[in-house]
Amino acid sequence: MRIGFIGLGVMGRPMAQHLIVAGHQLYLYRVKPRSAHLVESGATACTSASEVARSAEVIILMLPDTPDVEHVLFGEDGVLEGVEPGKLIIDMSSISPLATKDFAARLDARGCEYLDAPVSGGEVGAKAASLTIMVGGKPEVFGRAKPLFEKMGKNITLIGGVGDGQVAKVANQIVVALNIQAVSEALRFAARAGADPAVVRQALMGGFAASRVLEVHGERMISESFEPGFRIRLHHKDLSLALDSAQLLELMLPNTAMVHQLMNGALSKGLGDKDHSALIEAL
Incomplete structure (x- = not known):
């Protein structure tokens, strides 16, 4: 064609x-x-x-x-x-x-x-x-x-x-963002508590906490390899779409709003063009 x-x-x-x-x-x-x-x-x-x-x-x-x-x-x-x-x-x-x-x-x-x-x-x-x-x-x-x-x-x-594909993508971005935040907090907690976050991640991959984000982005967080596969700036935009739509629908998305604020902080720290796994640096 x-x-x-x-x-x-x-x-x-x-x-x-x-x-x-x-x-x-x-x-x-x-x-x-x-x-x-x-x-x-x-x-x-x-x-x-x-x-x-x-x-x-x-x-x-x-x-x-x-x-x-x-x-x-x-x-x-x-x-x-x-x-x-x-x-x-x-x-x-x-x-x-x-x-x-x-x-x-x-x-x-x-x-x-x-x-x-x-x-x-x-x-x-x-x-x-x-x-x-x-x-x-x-x-x-x-x-x-x-x-x-x-x-x-x-x-x-x-x-x-028409439009339902975009609805599904916004839903996807909510799930991914909250998962990145969860992995970021878990690895930060492990490191501050004195455990090796790489070993903690390996252990979690064998249990109910396993996810694609923990597998791929967890490794990026540990190695601090933040070349963009998907930029924080663009994920921030997608969460803005979610929150704007939620306002029109009179719908609460409290955790989406919280991660959106964390991404605001990442943008203010100059992290907008790094991979969204760099959200851990905002924490």
Whole structure:
């Protein structure tokens, strides 16, 4: 297929590479030196989002935040200026569920299909093509896109209608954030109490406290290896989405709010561009 891909960051680069390897023709926007290897692998660099939309049958977005998605879709030389009826836009960013519904409606008026398909798994999952992909949209449109998702992920679920993928991603980020906080506090406690946190982690991995966060991020915390797989700044944004949505729903999320405050502290300490496992440094 002819696929447009906009958003070639830590996650987007390996995701796009998997699609190239699978034999698809990719059209890219905002190619920087770190993503130049994708062009060398056969992708085409475009000068605008509208050029990507004109060239591709399917346009995939992997961008940091809601305003970035809105600008790429509807700004000057944006996707909307290049799309034709029947084209499919897949937003794999993590953004506001409410804004997602609005974006989908505006593109539907142009005769285009829309899926929100945020992911979980971080840089490791993106490189291994093992991402969890949570999708919102029509079942028949999901079926059209699923072969592409299968080149980037393993656990692929149609959650419900447009916006429901983003709801699932926000829920995922709540669980991950609280788990990171729990592991951070446990390892800090072990170290302050005089035990070797590496040995404590190893022991916990054999019991009911075992988790993917304890396995991967616990090791990062012990070795203090905080190169970003997923930045604190972006996780902070996702928790802001959770709390903003909770306010509209008149819902209490007290522990989410507490971790959000801890991330505020991490940002104030200049940790925003470190991996979210560096939350332990805020403690």
